[in-house]
Every structure is written in C-alpha cells, then in structure tokens.
Amino acid sequence: MPGERCLFCAIATGEHPAHVVLADGVAAAFLDTRPVFKGHVLVVPLTHVETLADLPVPMVGPFFERVRAVAAAVESGLAAAGTFVAANNRVSQSVPHLHVHVVPRNRKDGLRGFFWPRTRYDDPAEAETYARRVREALGPAPPAS
Template sequence: MFCAVVAGAAPADVVADEPAGVAFLDVRPVFPGHVLVVPRPHLVVLTDVPVADLGPYFALVQRVAAAVESGLGAGGTFVAMNNRVSQSVPHLHTHVVPRTKGDGLRGFFWPRTRYPDPDAARACAARIRHALA
C-alpha cells in the first residue's frame, strides 16, 4: 500500500516528496494533521534502513515535525514508529502527530510500567549495551 503511494499509483494527501522519502496524511489520524513519513524503498523495519540513508530519512522526519507545528499551530508533536508489533502496514513508517496542551492524548499509546527494582533496570540496560557492542 505505501509502495503505491510512493510510486504515485495510490491516492494520498502528500505533504513532501523527496529522495529520502514521502510524507502524507494518515487516513485514520489520531488528530488532524497526523502525517506518515515513509522511505522510498520498501523497508519493513528500522533495522532494514541502510546506515547511509538514516540521516536523510530522519532529516525529512524532523522537517515534517517542524512543519506540522508551524503549519498547524500545534504546540508540539508526537513522533513514533512501530517495528513489527503493532505495525499495521509492513512498510517502515514514522508517525508525526500534532499535539496541543489538553488534547486528551495521555503519554504513549500503551500502558507504562516500572522495573521491579534497580537491579532489574541495570540488568536490562546491560543486555542492551551488550547487544550494541
């Protein structure tokens, strides 16, 4: 579906069409002005993006976030990406959602928890650091 939008073969309210990607309005927005930014090639998750393409892609996301704020008079934006779990379309996409104080959106879209104790938090951090090495 997103590949067709990128190719111009499917209708979309496009807000940016650049070499790094295409940005268009979500057809089921959280709030009006909710934009999806997708890379041009069909990539499913963030880890599929070649390192050389990350900068240009996220520069586009950054510019879209600024444009959503200034263009809509939003107080800020919520920028999010799902990878596989809760990813409704299997094509990498970044949500840029306009926010205003008192808009009713509370925190993230999922329940928040706490670590059972500081040791559990440190162990989790260590596992991630190890995976980054």
C-alpha cells in the first residue's frame, strides 16, 4: 500500500492495538471491532497480501491451519453451536489485506444470508473477555511453519 501503513499489518506487528487471540510466525487473529456477533475474529496472514489469490501457495496450508484452529476455538471458547467462516476478495473488503472472518453462530441467531448486521462491544473490558476466552480455547500456539 504505497504511502500508507496497512492497518492489519500494524495490528499483526503490535504497532496498532487490538484484542489479539493468536499471533505466531504465520498469522495473527484478533477481534473484529465491528463484529457480526461478539467473539467475531479476523485471521490475517503476516505477509501482506490483498486477496486469497495473492497468498503464496506454500502459505495456504499453514494459514488455513490457523483459520481452522481459530474456528474450533471460537466454538469451544464461546460455547457457540458453530461458526461462519468467510473471506471477501476486493469487493466488500474494508481493509485491502487478506482476512478470514470467523463468526460464532447459534441457531436462530438472526443472521440471514449475506446481510451482516454489526454490533459493538460495550467497552474494551468486554472485548478482552471474549478475546481471552478464544485464546484460552486455542491453547498453546501451533509451531510456526
């Protein structure tokens, strides 16, 4: 991104604050500031790439291992019935850095199709509570690939 620092790169390197649930040599995962449901996590590769097609092939497996682990942790850590996992490429991509949404889901939670109503955390302490629950469910960090 010529002339400006990518927000997600800044979060991944700790230069910008976020409620981080995972950070290793492959990816960073942190709470979305405008979650669909509380506990909504974004998983980003540490390498700055704009879209999934731009992610180097050797990074696809390690990156999606982290997405898989975060999805499982969101379910178990937040007692969710399941998750919705999705990525936009360019269209509807608010930050031009590949990111995968991991959204906690429960039956009759009101999410319909691709209409994503957004909410907010009551305060930073509430957000940190959700982040802590997901971090604890993740357990030890996977080895960097």
